[in-house]
Amino acid sequence: MKNVTLNNGVEMPILGFGVFQIPDEETQAAVEAALAIGYRHLDTAASYGNEEAVGAAIKASGIDRKDLFVTTKLWIQHAPTGSVQDDTKRSFENSLRRLGLDYVDLYLIHQPLGDYYSEWRALQDLNREGAARAIGVSNFHPDRLVDLIDHNEIVPAVNQIETHPFHQRTADQALMRERGVQIESWGPFAEGRNNLFTDPILTPIAEAHGRSVAQVVLRWLVQREVVVIPKSVRPDRMAQNLDIFDFALTEDEMHRIATLDTGTSLFFDHRDPAMVSWLGGRRIS
């Protein structure tokens, strides 16, 4: 497995396993299968409601903790009269307890909403204490990311953002590289939207390599040095998604895939007031 080195020296496997939208009761089996197949990097979040199941799978696997890379995310804290920093630390402790771990490898602010400056200060403390080996953000547009960097001490190690063939984020990636922030893709397959798996540009490239469209997409992201965390509940697909390190796309193929970029989200706009209010109104116990 190829690793990327984060801005604080922590090594992160470039490919991991995402568990968003896996129902809680199916998550333990899915994560156990993924670990048995060879995944060593897991991506969950407090808001996915399945941290306990991820933790149970880790425990059942018997894999040495230091051989795993575990990411979880902080949901938007709502403490209009209290301390967001204290609440953030409590939320982190709750995630650790649910995961059955005593540290995480990466802790992310899930959304650029609410008082995320206070949240970041709490994350900086957690990082300094060693409870989160690396800290980062998710869904941050470049302006928000740069502002956070310019007004704080620790530069986020990672920004996890929607990145797939229809929303490629090349300019965002260039800016992040300049600022020392590793790009991580969520939704590498755009969750199958836009008929990604039968796309007329991706399909012939997959056929030329005797691979699946999913493998071509993951290979394309990894060749761009984007960290990927595909989700599947099917072990055959989990194995396929991990098996992308023994072929390479040509420059011409990379250029053809570049033409698929629409430059916009297929999911939601973090600058849309209705979406901001909807996300901000979600409460995680």
Ligand SMILES: NC(=O)c1ccc[n+]([C@@H]2O[C@H](COP(=O)([O-])OP(=O)(O)OC[C@H]3O[C@@H](n4cnc5c(N)ncnc54)[C@H](OP(=O)(O)O)[C@@H]3O)[C@@H](O)[C@H]2O)c1
């Ligand atoms: N930070 C954020 O705000 C955010 C938002 C979304 C996601 N994420 C993270 O990113 C991870 C991945 O994104 P995602 O789960 O939204 O979507 P995704 O990985 O783009 O797509 C998952 C879909 O693709 C299917 N699939 C997986 N492998 C396949 C293959 N080889 N061939 C055909 N179909 C395949 C899966 O179906 P089956 O399961 O039936 O195989 C599922 O329907 C999440 O699990 C989560 O950890 C983060």
